[in-house]
Amino acid sequence: MKEQTALKQAPLTKDTERLSGAEAIIKCFLAEGVDTIFGYPGGAIMPFYDKLYHYQDQLKHILTRHEQGATHAAQGYARISNKVGVAVATSGPGATNLITGLADAMIDSTPMVCITGQVASHLLGTDAFQETDIVGISTPVTKWNAQITKASDIPTVLAKAFYIAQSGRPGPVLIDITKNAQFEELDFAYAKCHSIRSYQPVPETDSSSLQAAAELINAAQKPMIVWGQGVILGEAEKEFKAVVEKTGIPAAWTILGASALPTSHPLNVGMVGMHGNYAPNMLTNECDVLIAIGMRFDDRVTGDLKRYAKQAKVIHFEIDPAEVHKNVFADVPVLGDVKNTLAAIMPLLQERKHDEWHQNFKKLHAIEIEKVIKEDLEPSSEGLTMAEVIAQVNKESEGKAAIVSDVGQHQMAACRYAQFQYTRSNITSGGLGTMGFALPAAIGAKLAAPDREVVAVIGDGGYQMTIQELGTIFQTKVPVKILVLNNEFLGMVRQWQQLFFDKRYASTEMTNPDFVKIAEGYQIPAKKVTRREELAQSIKEMMEAKTSYFLEVCVEKEANVFPMIPTGASVSECRLE
Amino acid sequence: MENKERYTISIYTENNIGLLNRISAIFQRRHVNIESINSSASEIDEVSRWTILVNVSEDQIKKIIGQIEKQVEVIKAYYHTEDETIYQESCLFKIKSDLLFEERQIQNIIKDSNARIVTVNKDFFVLEKSGRSSEVDLLYRELSAFGILQFNRSGRIAVTKEAMEITKLLQTFNP
Ligand SMILES: Cc1ncc(C[n+]2csc(CCOP(=O)(O)OP(=O)(O)O)c2C)c(N)n1
Secondary structure, eight states: OOOOOOOOBOOOSSOOEEEEHHHHHHHHHHHTTOOEEEEOOOGGGHHHHHHHGGGTTTSEEEEOSSHHHHHHHHHHHHHHHSSOEEEEEOSTHHHHTTHHHHHHHHHTTOOEEEEEEEOOGGGTTTTOTTOOOHHHHHGGGOSEEEEEOSGGGHHHHHHHHHHHHHSSSOOEEEEEEEHHHHHSEEEEOOOOBOOBTTBOSSOOOOHHHHHHHHHHHHHOSSEEEEEOTHHHHTTOHHHHHHHHHHHTOOEEEOTTTTTSSOTTOTTEEEEOSTTSOHHHHHHHTTOSEEEEESOOOOHHHHBSGGGSSTTSEEEEEESOGGGTTTSSOOSEEEESOHHHHHHHHGGGOOOOOOHHHHHHHHHHHHHHIIIIIHHHHSOSSSSOOHHHHHHHHHHHHTTOSEEEEOSSHHHHHHHHHOOOOSSSOEEEOOSSOOTTOHHHHHHHHHHHOTTSOEEEEEEHHHHTTSGGGHHHHHHHOOOOEEEEEEOSBOHHHHHHHHHHSTTOOTTOBOOOOOHHHHHHHTTOOEEEEOSHHHHHHHHHHHHHOSSOEEEEEEOOTTOOOOSBOOTTOBGGGOBOO | OOOEEEEEEEEEEEOOTTHHHHHHHHHHHTTOOEEEEEEEEOSSTTEEEEEEEEEEEHHHHHHHHHHHHHSTTEEEEEEEOGGGEEEEEEEEEEEEHHHHHHOHHHHHHHHHHTOEEEEEOSSEEEEEEEEOHHHHHHHHHHHHTTOOSEEEEOOOEEEESSOOTHHHHHHHHOO
């Protein structure tokens, strides 16, 4: 049975203090260990900003240039650090500008708390200036949301917000706080939330499911692992690696799972999905046991479900019970936190090598090298490929950089070719595919992990969706590296037009501005590369820069990303050309 | 297309203003029509109980329950087939009083249907009927021949034949 205990209020650590609601919000942040927040001020959130003025030494506020940027920065911050990202906005347009980031965080399970100001409670429902029903609007894209209309509710509601955002399957929470609640005073005391009686973040693990899973794995002749972001969110990289190494099972990743196991690991067989690697896609339909770990069988991963791994017994390690059997029936669901379930199954597993089965992966990978990778990395054509640019970044960073990619062809190139050494190195908008994600997310990531090299890889299209965040970089001097792969097209859409719409390039050609001049306007060192001879040196320069740096690489205009599983096709109909 | 069936969903929740929005969105996104919805107090203090009636396949209902249970303020959700519950609806008819005296037939209908007269005045009388929806339908058809001034009908309310583990579950936090 569920462990459902009444909301336990931890004993108050301090006596209460008399504070304004606005100051209480800040105190809550500090109590939750928040050191950086991203936001944009406005009327309804001004009391909060006014108090923030006095806390600048304890709580860094990053003024983004758009509230969407604040959410993506908070996401980048969360994704690289596993801490809750915090974004703040005013009511009305400030609040509605958060929606894309909330939706992105919801579908990619990113822990985030957004605070919005709201008109004074006596004005609620009167269509007051900048009043918008943000709780109503954000409901489908938040894990939880609530409105606070009196100051005394601030500590308990915010404690719940932080708890919900980061427990179980993480997600975004929005708290809307009326202006009067920010002005009013309360007797402030903070107790972190540790449980909510109606909420069971981690389902109980049935030990018989572990037994059944182990039996299937031990008996398997052609097993395959597909892991997702759950391994990273659960901080289970070590346990995961141990299972992979003991069982010798070829392990493939979803786009959000990337980097949980180093790219160069001998048992890492690449990415699955629409533009994933040939071998794991093809062999999904040949394996006898498919072990899904912390992934949700997104349609971009599975292709046609009716022809997805039908021959295989499926084991699904999952924290969210609603994901089990949602898209793919699991013969053995293993509910629970992967950090625990993977550790618990370890002793039940037999040591194996699966050498022969691995040969199948090697053979198919050799075909992919021949048909795709060789030409990507050592092109015979004059134009630069996205892959060779990423390969240069690998070389210069020795695989240590965190790559924050945007959405499109360059994203697929980045995920396919980046060599990840460390976990939490692939930060990208997976489930929502939000163009404009990368630049602000890179800012957040760099602020959360100042010791890591952070490279944003962006297309010329997506770059212009949040290009204003160059202003944030300029003002805060956060040293992110910006690598724009310019093909003068909305490349991914153009690829589809070429392949599926008889090359009718409707509204995908871009007439771009002088990106170098724009960057220089923000005093960001900038350079443009058009020829192969200049590439290595320019990437080196970018990586060695101590400041932020903008590098535009003009790549082949009409190149395509392969392999590709066309929409509606089966994973084993993966095309190489 | 899988076989659709009628299911009654029981949801135990915290009282929360925004929850209706969250729950209804789950149905809306999947194009599932809510046939009726009822929210009320439950047998447990400060816990609401919702009863939702839908017509879907078993595969769909399982997924919907998963999505409902995922909501932070939902304590537990269950689904039941028609034979697993005892259910009722209730309805009110407002009818001209003249008819009560002039049409013998109406008096028979009231008697046979086990409907109850709630109030009578010189202009109109109000009839209440609780029962299965087919009984309510029948009464409606019979009375509509005479003219109905107003008709209003509630959603389904239901209790299950078997105990739901919720009772035990809730004892742990409402001792
Ligand atoms: C906000 C948003 N709008 C539209 C899309 C649809 N879309 C997906 S990829 C893509 C093209 C991206 O072009 P670019 O940023 O230049 O990158 P490329 O594919 O050329 O590498 C578009 C328009 C999207 N994913 N996100």
